[in-house]
Amino acid sequence: MQVPAPFEYERASSVDDAIALLENHGEDARLIAGGQSLLPLMKLRFAEPEALVDINDLTELRRIWVAGDQLHIGALVCHAELLASAVVGEHYRILHDAERVIADPVVRNRGTVGGSLCHADPAEDLSAALAAIRGEVVIRSSGGERVVPVRELQTGPFQTCIGPAEIVTEIRLPIRAGTGSAYTKVARRVGDYAIAAAGAVVRLYGDVISDVGLCLAAVGAPHSVAARTEDAIRGRRADDETLDLAAQMAAEECDPTADQRGPADYKRALAGELTKRTLRTAIARCRGEEA
Amino acid sequence: MQVSVKVNGEEYTREIEPRMLLVHFLRDELGLTGTHWGCDTSNCGVCVVQVDGSPVKSCTLLAAMASGHEIRTVEGLEQNGELDPIQQGFMIEHGLQCGFCTPGMMLTASWLLDANPHPTDGEIREAISGNLCRCTGYENIVRAVRWAAEHPQNSTTTAETEEVAAS
Numbered sequence: 097m098q099v100p101a102p103f104e105y106e107r108a109s110s111v112d113d114a115i116a117l118l119e120n121h122g123e124d125a126r127l128i129a130g131g132q133s134l135l136p137l138m139k140l141r142f143a144e145p146e147a148l149v150d151i152n153d154l155t156e157l158r159r160i161w162v163a164g165d166q167l168h169i170g171a172l173v174c175h176a177e178l179l180a181s182a183v184v185g186e187h188y189r190i191l192h193d194a195e196r197v198i199a200d201p202v203v204r205n206r207g208t209v210g211g212s213l214c215h216a217d218p219a220e221d222l223s224a225a226l227a228a229i230r231g232e233v234v235i236r237s238s239g240g241e242r243v244v245p246v247r248e249l250q251t252g253p254f255q256t257c258i259g260p261a262e263i264v265t266e267i268r269l270p271i272r273a274g275t276g277s278a279y280t281k282v283a284r285r286v287g288d289y290a291i292a293a294a295g296a297v298v299r300l301y302g303d304v305i306s307d308v309g310l311c312l313a314a315v316g317a318p319h320s321v322a323a324r325t326e327d328a329i330r331g332r333r334a335d336d337e338t339l340d341l342a343a344q345m346a347a348e349e350c351d352p353t354a355d356q357r358g359p360a361d362y363k364r365a366l367a368g369e370l371t372k373r374t375l376r377t378a379i380a381r382c383r384g385e386e387a
Numbered sequence: 388m389q390v391s392v393k394v395n396g397e398e399y400t401r402e403i404e405p406r407m408l409l410v411h412f413l414r415d416e417l418g419l420t421g422t423h424w425g426c427d428t429s430n431c432g433v434c435v436v437q438v439d440g441s442p443v444k445s446c447t448l449l450a451a452m453a454s455g456h457e458i459r460t461v462e463g464l465e466q467n468g469e470l471d472p473i474q475q476g477f478m479i480e481h482g483l484q485c486g487f488c489t490p491g492m493m494l495t496a497s498w499l500l501d502a503n504p505h506p507t508d509g510e511i512r513e514a515i516s517g518n519l520c521r522c523t524g525y526e527n528i529v530r531a532v533r534w535a536a537e538h539p540q541n542s543t544t545t546a547e548t549e550e551v552a553a554s
Binding site: 097098099100101102103104105107128131132135136139148150152176199200201202203205206286287 | 388404405406408427428429430432435441442443444447448449451452495513514516517518
């Protein structure tokens with residue numbers, strides 16, 4: 097029987113209250129939202145926080161809205177809500193592609209967007225997709241608010257730049273007309289972590305790739321992005337030659353480790369192939385060729 | 388700490404440690420052993436219960452987090468002596484063999500049918516993809532859910548169901 101180590105439980109009534117509770121309890125306090133990653137770690141005693149601050153009552157963090165040219169996603173929005181959101185699918189198909197392959201529908205009912213980012217699992221799909229989109233994370237503390245690019249949030253496996261008394265309140269994504277995006281994952285079985293996964297966000301100017309974001313999950317790419325590949329294909333024609341170049345460069349850019357999901361060379365080849373396929377889908381969607 | 392929950396329409400209040408998981412609260416504190424306890428790693432789905440109408444894996448939720456919320460377990464599916472259509476479906480279509488996964492399967496499936504009364508087989512399979520069954524190969528479970536979709540509440544009495552099952 098797996099039981100977490102003892103801790104104090106607090107329920108926050110507002111964002112300010114959550115911050116005050118974190119300050120009172122000090123560095124060994126943790127926020128808990130869906131708990132779908134933190135509780136399993138606590139049950140295995142890999143995590144032993146002295147206090148948990150439950151933020152599930154902060155319904156103000158549980159909404160999705162568009163303001164100006166930005167799509168705002170509250171940190172407490174759960175995976176199932178993101179997947180069900182028409183406005184999310186309208187602007188970023190990559191998020192729906194990714195959500196469909198994250199865990200299973202029951203887990204998706206609890207796990208949250210903010211929790212996925214803060215857990216900083218290098219194999220996690222949503223964090224990678226948000227990095228491809230070049231989203232921003234809004235973080236609040238008693239000193240005020242700061243905004244950090246998703247690509248700079250995670251500083252290493254299971255590590256972020258979020259301070260002990262800070263809370264992620266929302267994710268902001270740029271809305272830009274003419275954007276196509278996609279996410280492709282290969283896993284051993286439904287709901288499992290990726291062997292490798294790739295995501296692409298593309299804008300075309302005529303037949304030329306005018307802007308591109310590429311992410312790679314579970315294969316050791318720094319910050320889960322393929323930055324050198326992005327630079328290499330930006331400004332090139334959206335054709336097979338460019339796709340082949342992207343595949344080759346993404347495979348070189350990642351640094352997978354061998355584990356029970358497969359040997360490193362297989363994962364590297366997979367990362368390249370998935371980069372090509374997901375780029376192709378994103379480009380097709382950009383052109384309105386695929387529903 | 389004190390935890391108050393409404394389970395299957397009945398209020399319960401207990402004094403527990405904050406670290407108690409909902410599955411153990413239901414089974415050990417309230418004696419509702421219809422909710423099963425399986426892998427303990429949120430993979431198998433035998434511990435699924437509904438919290439405010441949504442299925443969750445109760446081994447991966449603190450009882451403290453459920454305080455103030457409404458929970459439905461397999462014991463709450465039957466209403467006024469009538470089996471829920473999903474229970475009738477599992478009976479008629481032989482949706483179980485050992486029965487260990489069945490409570491979680493039925494609570495996930497009843498949520499699916501609430502949200503989507505006419506699911507395709509693909510939608511049924513996706514909905515139950517977080518619930519593992521090692522006996523049936525899922526075929527009969529999908530048939531059971533489909534049966535329930537085709538026979539919504541009050542369209543069949545339990546007596547009629549038993550006749551069908553016996554024939």
